Amino acid sequence: MKFSAVKRLRGEITVPGDKSISHRSVMFGSLAKGTTEIHHFLRGADCLSTISCFQAMGVTIDISGDMVTVHGNGLHGLKKPESILDCGNSGTTTRLIAGILSAQDFDVTLTGDASIQKRPMNRIITPLSRMGARIRSLHDNGCAPLAITGTHLNGIHYLSPVASAQVKSSILLAGLYATGETRVSEPYLSRNHTELMLSSFGADVRTEDTTAIIQPADELYCQKIEVPGDISSAAFFLAAGLMIPDSEILIRNVGINPTRDGILRVCRDMGGNIELLNIRDNGHEPNADILVKTSSLHGTVIGGAIIPTLIDEIPMIAALACLADGETIIRDAAELKVKESNRIEVMVRGLSAMGADVRETDDGMVIRGGRPLHGTVIDSHLDHRIAMTFAILGCCAEGETEIIGADCVTISYPQFYQDLKGLIQ
Ligand code: S3P
Numbered sequence: 008m009k010f011s012a013v014k015r016l017r018g019e020i021t022v023p024g025d026k027s028i029s030h031r032s033v034m035f036g037s038l039a040k041g042t043t044e045i046h047h048f049l050r051g052a053d054c055l056s057t058i059s060c061f062q063a064m065g066v067t068i069d070i071s072g073d074m075v076t077v078h079g080n081g082l083h084g085l086k087k088p089e090s091i092l093d094c095g096n097s098g099t100t101t102r103l104i105a106g107i108l109s110a111q112d113f114d115v116t117l118t119g120d121a122s123i124q125k126r127p128m129n130r131i132i133t134p135l136s137r138m139g140a141r142i143r144s145l146h147d148n149g150c151a152p153l154a155i156t157g158t159h160l161n162g163i164h165y166l167s168p169v170a171s172a173q174v175k176s177s178i179l180l181a182g183l184y185a186t187g188e189t190r191v192s193e194p195y196l197s198r199n200h201t202e203l204m205l206s207s208f209g210a211d212v213r214t215e216d217t218t219a220i221i222q223p224a225d226e227l228y229c230q231k232i233e234v235p236g237d238i239s240s241a242a243f244f245l246a247a248g249l250m251i252p253d254s255e256i257l258i259r260n261v262g263i264n265p266t267r268d269g270i271l272r273v274c275r276d277m278g279g280n281i282e283l284l285n286i287r288d289n290g291h292e293p294n295a296d297i298l299v300k301t302s303s304l305h306g307t308v309i310g311g312a313i314i315p316t317l318i319d320e321i322p323m324i325a326a327l328a329c330l331a332d333g334e335t336i337i338r339d340a341a342e343l344k345v346k347e348s349n350r351i352e353v354m355v356r357g358l359s360a361m362g363a364d365v366r367e368t369d370d371g372m373v374i375r376g377g378r379p380l381h382g383t384v385i386d387s388h389l390d391h392r393i394a395m396t397f398a399i400l401g402c403c404a405e406g407e408t409e410i411i412g413a414d415c416v417t418i419s420y421p422q423f424y425q426d427l428k429g430l431i432q
Pocket of ligand 1: 026027028030099170171172174176197198318319342
């Protein structure tokens with residue numbers, strides 16, 4: 008797919024539902040008693056993988072537009088699937104389901120696509136095994152396929168070396184079934200959707216500083232869930248609105264949970280004109296409309312506790328930094344190397360190819376903004392966030408930018424190109 012410079016972006020959009028919240032709503036709905044109704048569900052490939060895994064374990068799930076109805080089987084009602092569970096491209100599906108499956112009374116094998124089979128699973132295998140789980144990497148390489156034989160688990164206090172909501176959530180979900188309390192302490196607080204949503208489903212879960220604590224549950228109870236728009240999807244239009252001349256975009260109904268809102272803080276820090284309007288709470292997750300206008304930007308330094316709150320937005324932030332005055336330093340972001348692609352390497356390569364001054368570091372990158380960017384051919388490495396980042400950058404660069412593997416946006420934002428086109432004037 009090809010992109011070239013646009014004059015301006017103007018108008019309103021509603022981004023699709025939050026990916027993390029959509030996954031969890033299906034998982035917890037499946038484990039709950041009764042019927043869970045999910046509105047503004049993200050019908051992206053990743054969340055559909057979660058749905059098909061639970062359908063394979065005997066849960067009835069109906070999809071109608073962006074509404075999903077989950078007829079829960081109760082905490083102990085999952086059935087042994089007839090074949091291997093396929094998590095597709097989804098790390099969240101793989102890691103969270105592994106926590107649940109560790110405590111069932113059947114055995115199962117979990118796998119996914121080529122990218123998933125390269126992503127690190129020891130980060131969940133280690134703590135789950137410490138709880139008593141029988142889980143192993145079939146090829147002994149610390150990656151999926153994972154063979155899991157459900158068994159009895161015991162609560163632990165796990166000191167996680169990484170701030171990862173997937174690791175934390177996997178352990179907390181196992182903790183629902185364990186004997187005794189389960190605690191997960193992280194170096195920095197990662198996204199807390201699991202804690203918020205499990206608590207509304209009736210679990211006893213609380214947070215002390217960067218430690219999440221869960222008690223075993225007897226049952227979870229169905230809920231009605233309004234999924235807010237995904238701030239990670241909104242981020243592409245936030246950045247586009249800031250970078251592209253004469254632009255003004257209203258992004259409606261975006262989740263602004265403080266464990267996810269680092270992108271807003273960074274954009275403002277860089278001089279971005281961003282206003283939050285109509286701030287509200289849908290019961291559990293705060294959301295707002297975001298108005299963004301073209302701004303002149305300057306570099307910034309990002310590291311430490313803010314990193315988990317914007318981890319998926321770093322490719323777009325790196326692109327923004329190329330169009331900002333001065334230097335931007337991104338550090339403490341080594342986790343980017345184990346996402347759908349090695350996002351440090353892939354971004355540095357792509358940005359450099361477009362003419363940017365960018366240098367890879369051990370845990371991030373250093374970008375000196377202000378050089379004119381020119382179009383080129385960019386390989387997305389089938390990473391949805393890389394494809395969307397370079398599509399936006401292609402709208403700012405001189406000449407033509409061609410994205411290879413552009414269709415991978417179906418993972419998290421199937422309507423992305425249509426939404427972008429609708430804003431071009
Ligand atoms: C997610 C957590 C993050 C994020 C991913 C979704 C989640 O991953 O990058 O896109 O839904 O829990 P890590 O937990 O590996 O940081």
